[in-house]
Amino acid sequence: MxxxxxxxxxxxxxxxxxxxxxxxxxxxxxxxxxxxxxxxxxxxxxxxxxxxxxxxxxxTFLGLFRQHxxxxxxxxxxxxxxxxAEEVGIATPSGEAAAGAEDLVVLAxxxxxxxxxxxxxxxxxxxxxxxxxxxxxxxxxxxxxxxxxxxxxxxxxxxxxxxxxxxxxxxxxxxxxxxxxxECGVVYNTRFYRLLDGVPRPPLKRGVTTMVAGDGFGGGLFYHDNRTFAIGIGRLPDDNDLKALREADAFDQVTALFPEFEPWLRDGASEVLTEVVPMAGxxxxxxxxxxxxxxxxxxxxxxxxxxxxxxxxxxxxxxxxxxxxxxxxxxxxxxxxxxxxxxxxxxxxxxxxxxxxxVQADFVRTRLWQASVDGHPLPQGAGVPPVSLFSLMEAGEHDPHLWQAAQRVAGLLAPLDSLDTPENRRRLQEVWASGHRPQPPSGPSRADLVEVLAASSR
Incomplete structure (x- = not known):
């Protein structure tokens, strides 16, 4: 043998x-x-x-990948x-270093x-x-x-x-x-770009990413190596009104609607590297x-x-x-x-x-997106949300302990069951008691996307 x-x-x-x-x-x-x-x-x-x-x-190459x-x-x-390639710290939302969080680094x-x-x-x-x-x-x-x-x-x-x-x-x-x-219940369309020489890298919201969310869609900008970056937009597989996102002109018109992407895409800031690449099934x-x-x-x-x-x-x-x-x-x-x-x-x-x-996160997202597409968006809960990766990440904008706990799990550096602890529950309640609430999406609505895509196809 x-x-x-x-x-x-x-x-x-x-x-x-x-x-x-x-x-x-x-x-x-x-x-x-x-x-x-x-x-x-x-x-x-x-x-x-x-x-x-x-x-x-x-x-994305999470903290566990970089650690190995x-x-x-x-x-x-x-x-x-x-x-x-670049190592990017995620110990704080702004990317600043923090004592005891040296492991919170991702690879771009x-x-x-x-x-x-x-x-x-x-x-x-x-x-x-x-x-x-x-x-x-x-x-x-x-x-x-x-x-x-x-x-x-x-x-x-x-x-x-x-x-x-x-x-x-x-x-x-x-x-x-x-x-x-x-099923994941989502189709992604992605395009790659490169920042031009001499253009400072715009700020990112969370490590190597800037995420955007909408009523029935979502997406983000991901920074990579050698000043390259990618923008991806996700939609429901059966959302025919957004299918035109796979076309380059339509994709460009939609990404121009997001204020988070503007510093990266404005004239003279970057060049396009690829066509729009869909990912389905x-x-x-x-x-x-x-x-x-x-x-x-x-x-x-x-x-x-x-x-x-x-x-x-x-x-x-x-x-x-x-x-x-x-x-x-x-x-x-x-x-x-x-x-x-x-x-x-x-x-x-x-x-x-x-x-x-x-599986669970995809089920929740699909339910929320489908309700929005159907014109019956689900109401937001009124009380303190249950402990989850997403609730701690939102509250972590105001509490460094919660931010780091969420980032360790998001980076596979800690198990999922490490999130729901008495201290994290107490801190989450304190953040909500201070008046913090998740901010609604600041970018375009799905209706805005549909209007732009319909006009681009005429």
Missing amino acids: SNRIVVMGGGISGLSAALLLARRGFEVTVLERDQAPPGELAAIGDWHRPGAPQTRQLH LRTHLPDVLEDLLAHG SRRPTVEWALERALRREPGAEIRYGTSVRRAEVQDGRISGVLVRGGVIDAGVLIDAAGRRSPLRDEFTVLEGDE LRNSLRGLAPEAPLGYGVLGDALCTTDPAFGRGASVAMHQAVMFAEAFAGDPGSLPGLVREVTARAKEWVRPWYDDS
Whole structure:
């Protein structure tokens, strides 16, 4: 039986797992169906990834992702920072530092830039190789164990197969079972830009983002590496009045309505980098290993769980699961096939609360948006809201303790159940007793968007 570990998929989850395992002395082969990234970062915008279309969307790299880079892959973090990524503090709403909150830092970068840096690091590892343009046709199984994978040209021997090929994995339906599956209930349209040289970066409201909300839609601006940024607008899948957002002229006219975006989009401030890129068919999904899955087969990243990208959790979840695999393998390298099943189960249970939270948040948002689209907006509650990530983040504008508690959970640095504590409940009540109430959206209404989109289509 071969000791080689084959990682199927060369995205963030696959590259992270392969790099961490190679540095622990394992022989690793990554199989990626798409082509290799460009050698120079300046050409990263032209990297064609048909197998991972989500790479063209905006991404956030939360505190947990940055923490794992700093702890386990400091050279990759250093390389990213040297090539235009930025560390941005979120210890306070204004981004100022705060004692005891040194972990509240996020990484501003496009996803292809992060993958470019991970791939550069992996290529330097003597025990690792990456084969691009290579698709797995099937897993080879002998006596109930992984013995290799079949690709064009023959069989690659392996004792362990880690499936990091995402939602389109050719083995996912064969070796995993669906344990949860719900529509996200949203379609996103995104466009990338770059601030022109000499233009100061406008302020952001929350770390690397400025979020906007409306009656039946939402969106935000996300700052990335090398002065690039992206704007995304979300709508209900069946909201035909807003479908024209996928058209460039219509999208530009709508984004011009938001005062939060004006400093970034005004004449002479930035240039457009991409067309408008839609993202639809999104689902919250959770999988586990099927009873008949062969020993030595494991799953991580989007092949195991997907959540609404609005929360920005995907890359950080993938990195954390890669760390889980690497640490477990290093602790007991003599029994890898059995460990793969065990770690996959642990990774699934770790991500389950975040999956459940995404399902619940999407349900609430869809209900609110649909009511607005139908012309019957739901009334706001009159009393102190229950403790939640969103209520603490709102109240955190007036209470640093609540802000940091919310940001640690939002960044996956603390579990969801750490929010509902006696102190947080008391502080939330005090903020409300002081007269604070969530501010209504200051930007355009849905009717404004519909009017602009209708005019643009004439």
